[in-house]
Amino acid sequence: MKKALVVLSMMFMTMSYAQEIKQVPQISVAGEGKVKVVPDQATISATVETKGNVAKDVKKQNDQQMEAVLKVIKKMNLSPADYRTQRVSLNPVYDYEKKKTSYNATQTVEILLRDLSQYDELMEGLVNQGINRIDNVIFQSSKLAQYQSEARKLAMKDAKLKAEDYVSVLGQKVGKAMTISDNSQIYQPQPVYARMKTMAMDESATTTRETLAEGEITITANVSVSFILE
Structure with a gap:
């Protein structure tokens, strides 16, 4: 009997509480x-890539080209905090047909360009001094x-x-x-690929021109x- 009274009491309290909820x-x-x-600024990822049959020579050539690239960057008075080496690699590549091993060396530098008026000058300087691959360019604010x-x-x-x-x-x-x-x-800023790769491959370009359309x-x-x- 007591249990029944407890159950009825709990049911009554629940119903009363539910009625109060509106x-x-x-x-x-x-x-x-x-x-x-x-x-108003851009992040540029650029790579020096060299190939050859002797690992030591390939790495040496790669280092020399990257050294020239860094001189271009420093010449433009960019802050040391705005550029850094992103990747360095030296890999063997085996040709199964010729049964011969060659080597591929790469160094990638990432540059934050805070003044877009320097864009064309920087890009041409990079290409002229050894950059042979522009991986991407990201425009941002x-x-x-x-x-x-x-x-x-x-x-x-x-x-x-x-x-x-x-x-x-x-x-x-x-x-x-x-x-x-x-x-x-x-x-996530969207990178720009094709236009910059085309410019990088145009080694015959010798005159200053405007190529930037940041939109x-x-x-x-x-x-x-x-x-x-x-």
């Missing part, structure tokens, strides 16, 4: 914000954090505008936000927001 009218929407900016903040604010405004559009026909109003989820992807980069923020309806 459904809160709400709406969930997604918002997107985009900021387009002209990049030095004010990325600022533009990401702007994009997030635009995304929130977009979400609220969508919510207001939906409820405007119902005679209701959008109230406070209950939940906010940031769905933004990590910003715009887009910084995007995405949010999901749940608003209370009033």
